[in-house]
Amino acid sequence: MTVITTRGLTKRYGPVTALDDLSVDLAPGVVGLVGANGAGKSTLIKILLGLLPPTSGTVEVLGLDAVAEGEAVRARVGYMPEHDCLPADVSATELVVHMARISGLPPTAARERTADVLRHVGLYEERYRLIGGYSTGMRQRVKLAQALVHDPDLVLLDEPTNGLDPAGRDDMLGLVRRIGADFGISVLVTSHLLGELERVCDAVVVVDGGRLLRSSSTADATAQRSVLAVEVDARTGELAAALRAAGLQVDGDRVLEVALRGAGPADEPAYDLVRDAVAHLGIGLLRMERRRHSISELFRPAEEAPGVRA
Amino acid sequence: MTTIEVEAVSRWFGNVVAVNDVTMRIGPGVTGLLGPNGAGKSTLLNMVGGFLPPSTGTVALDGRPTWRDEQIYRGVGLVPEREGMYEALSGAELVLANARLHGLPDARGAARRAIDAVEMSAAADRPLSTYSKGMKQRIKMATALVHDPAVLLLDEPFNGMDPRQRMQLMDLLSQLGEQGRTVLFSSHILEEVEQIAGSIQVMVAGRHAASGDFREIRRLMTERPHQYVVRSSDDRALAAAVIAGGSAFGVELRADPAGGGALHVQAADVGRFSHALPVLAAQHGVRLFEVAPEDESLESVFAYLVER
Amino acid sequence: MSVPDVPARSAGVIHDLGFRHYDGPRLGRRQVVRALFVESTRGAYGLGRSTRSKIMPFLLLAAVTLPALVVAVVLNVTGTASLGIGYAAYPISVLPLLSLYVAGQAPALVSRDLRFRVVTLYFSRPLRREDYVRAKLAALACATAVLTCLPVLVLYAGALLAQLPFWAQTRAAAVGLLGCLLLSMLLAGIALVIAAVTPRRGLGVAAVITVLVMLTAVQGILQALGQDQGNAGLEHWSGLLSPFTLVSGLQRWAFDAPLEDLPDPPGALGGWVYLAVALAVLAGSYALLVLRSRRVSVS
């Protein structure tokens, strides 16, 4: 059963093509929608919510036709906008209870679920203060809470980590992960801070200029590249020389990038060679990890990206 | 060549202390003002830019206090975080207006050069309201560069930009740094600062946590108790060896959410641990697949710097 | 020796605090609109919002009701035979305060949702745009009705306490209250249409006040001109220009309320024209608001 299905979905604003013949099938779980600014992410979300009619093509959300049954879709979907959308002169509790009522929850259920969901997103006693005085991180949590309070089957999160510092970002990503895993709610999350999507999503849809670039599970998208990044605390040059002497191809200066043959971890000689060379030189191994083929390579201008573009 | 001098500066709003007794000198080149949200970066930048008086201490450019002295803007360019700009004008018109406000002899030429420097010549004639966030950011840079300032202050310039736009802005800042300008930008994302900032000033909760060359600070940080994650062919044996070796005071075997297991090591002294690990692994014939510090995030780095 | 099975004291239990799904009833469109209506009406008096937003509404409510209270008290103390001011004439006497109220609250109800883009949260829910408009219109109308009817009720209570003739007072008060309701709807419609045009609160207030003050000033001048020139047509038709005189005209025409110095719809037909204009203003403001809400893009 797919959560979202689009066939030949196109959207044009006059000369500008926001979505160009997009056909995707998104399974339940956490799906990342990745694209540069202006790649068509927000347009797709508006069409999924039935707020924007596509120029052509069909779109189905939770088995409902988003164009014809927009209202029914919006009743079962939660939406967290990318931009700021919170009034300054009410408290978080007041706002989320109100939004729960607007999603059709009776008063008592609205109050109980609001208290519950605010706890889940990590807002405790600050929930009674006026939103005007909230930090960016707290505002993002309120936006997430209003998207979850009416127990939707699917939530659309538009760049939830925008403007957050690393700690805030890790919390938010943990939350997104929990929504997918523990709450049992499917998530479509958009972002252009790419490292985070690798940690959170089960699958990734990459769009650029409104066209589908690739749609695959995260594992494929970030298939570990055949390079081992090694960082030591001293005499890096000598280590590089030693590894080259042992027949490995090495480049990079502060962080060495050792080419791997791409075979399975069991019969890859490089691991032991590096380990023994470092031990032999008596230097400290600060870091050794396979450089994850991060999605950012997809975005580096074509000529620079080392042949990774799918 | 201008130096920004911040001497024992504090700034509070009511009883909220935004900046707490900060002293720093920022010379030519690219300096990153780093710190989590609410660390006081914007407040400090505003004081350097002359828009906020320090509650105590002095903020000066080459000895000249910045508060309430509009002549400093002959040598200072500002790139605000907020997006408010005269949306009815086109990019070219805004940059030209800024050039004329500076009373530059050849305003048109200066404006054209500034727009070329930020590679916005193509879209310069379209109204600002049709610009994307990245284009607005570059036009803001042009308005700050038009009078060839010695000091450039940027408040969270990378916020909300995607990798492509960010890479272009980073190259531009590096060039400006190489031209000998004093470029000071604030950011709360480690990756951005690491790649271009020669030196960084670190602020946490209003305090001046660290300063100096970025690698120095990285090295300073490695002497602290460190969380490490290790994946190997025989985690259990390695765990026993590491504990026996004495270079770590805590080891934990935890299952990975994505399957498989990992060794989480609480290293007492990273130096000794990083030297001991490969040796122990070799002795016990354990193949090391991955060795990585676990708490690299800015927050933990600064939390450590504050507790010190 | 078998261990005696310890009677199960209240077996401790750790509840699962995980995310609970909701399978209770989900209310329909009507209740959702009612919820938005109730919340907006309370909001128009700052209830459920910051204390700062409560000052202006309650200040105006007091300022509007105080004179009525004074009249009622004086009535009972001195025992004069008639009520100094007719029920129907009361709203006009506090015209600037009523205008200030709707000018202040219309932006708070509509411009606030535009400026902070809260509309995105509303329209990404199963709330129809016309339902949003209905709820907001009804909310401001009710909030204004409280402001206009309260003083009339105070006067009425005062009159009854002073044992003035019951039926005459009740009839006059009923006519007054009816006028207040119609006036509240007209003011709400006009104020919301203007406020919905701009997300800026300050400009919204200025625009609403400008329109209401100009309409009233122009009506007054035309009426004075009509009287001077003995041009009865101009004098009586001028009432169409301002919501206040529209209502008072209808009260005079339908119930010949004691409003001598206010325009009286001429002839039998005049009343129907006044009524038609009033209904046109209400329908027009509703249609314009729905049109505006259609054009509001989400995110």
Added chain:
Amino acid sequence: MGPGAVIARLTVSGLLGRRRAAVLVVLPLVLLVLAGVFRAVGGQDLRTAVLLLSTLGLGTVVPLLCVVVGTGVVGPEIEDGSILYLLSKPLRRSLIVLSKLAVAVATSWALLVPSVLVAGVLLVGTAQRLAVAYALAAAVAAVAYCALFLLLAVLTRNAVVIGLLYALIWETTIAGVVPGARVLSVRQWAYAVAEAVAGDEAVRQGVDSDVGLTTSIVLLALVTGLASTYAVRRLRALRLGGQE
């Protein structure tokens, strides 16, 4: 194009947004339409002309228009932060305030003076120099109002509401009740100017003021001067950013 002209151009681009322009045009238009109606209905006599020009003209159209223009030349730029492009320049703050005041005065004169003049002529032709008297009074009042409301916009975010309270409540109801308040009302000073210019017949028909001409002129100049200087001082110390 000198810095002053550039500031003016930027201010105009911020001021004449579509919606604000609509409000600005409506006000004088109403005055003209009404004058036309009066003329059509034969309201040629002096008394109704004075009634229209003083209550509707100077009493409503002038203050309302000046609130929108006076705050509009600086308020939006402070609110969205674009004032930074002016403040981060080696420009004397007085030049910024004076350029913006010039734009406000020019805009209000352009909208008010011709419409009051035409309305006056429509009503009573050139009798008693009434049209010129009120046009001049409107012009003088506009300068003081713009200076006051510009200062308000630099001082506070809800300058428009406070400006309206002054124009609509202080100068009408309170001034009506409390005679003393009339001395501090820009409108009364403007009436004094009109009284000086208009013919004696017009003065008997109500073109009068409770404040003498010289006092009015002095007070008008004083208010404009003080408001502008205080606006300069506040703009120099305008604080941007920090934990607001």
